[in-house]
Amino acid sequence: MEKFVVWGEYCKDALLKREPYRKDHLSRLANLKEMNILDTIGPTKCSRFLFAIFNANNENEVKQLIENDIYWEKGIWISFDIYPWIKAL
Numbered sequence: 001m002e003k004f005v006v007w008g009e010y011c012k013d014a015l016l017k018r019e020p021y022r023k024d025h026l027s028r029l030a031n032l033k034e035m036n037i038l039d040t041i042g043p044t045k046c047s048r049f050l051f052a053i054f055n056a057n058n059e060n061e062v063k064q065l066i067e068n069d070i071y072w073e074k075g076i077w078i079s080f081d082i083y084p085w086i087k088a089l
Contacts, residue, residue: 001055003039003087004062008050008080015047021070028069037065050077053085 011017018025032038041052056062062082071077 001057003085004054004056004059005083005085006041006050006052006054006062006066006080007083008052008066008077010043010048010050011075011078014043014076017074018071018076021074021076025070032065050080059084 029038029041037055039053039055041050043050054062054065056065059082066072066077066080066082069077072080
């Protein structure tokens with residue numbers, strides 16, 4: 001498995017719009033973390049951007065993980081970029 005960094009962007013008023021989906025979203029992320037698919041994820045302090053590190057076989061798997069999230073499906077996350085990452089330390 002390789003590591004991938006994801007940078008994404010939240011919609012305007014994301015803190016309000018995410019509320020109905022937050023519990024399901026966090027539950028799914030906790031499952032991905034347990035399965036060692038997700039290293040870390042979270043918003044920037046301004047709640048405008050998303051940062052995550054995933055473990056996957058390829059970039060397409062990461063894309064599917066993002067696009068299968070309720071935040072993507074409901075338009076809370078509005079864009080993302082995926083970068084293969086080499087962990088130095």
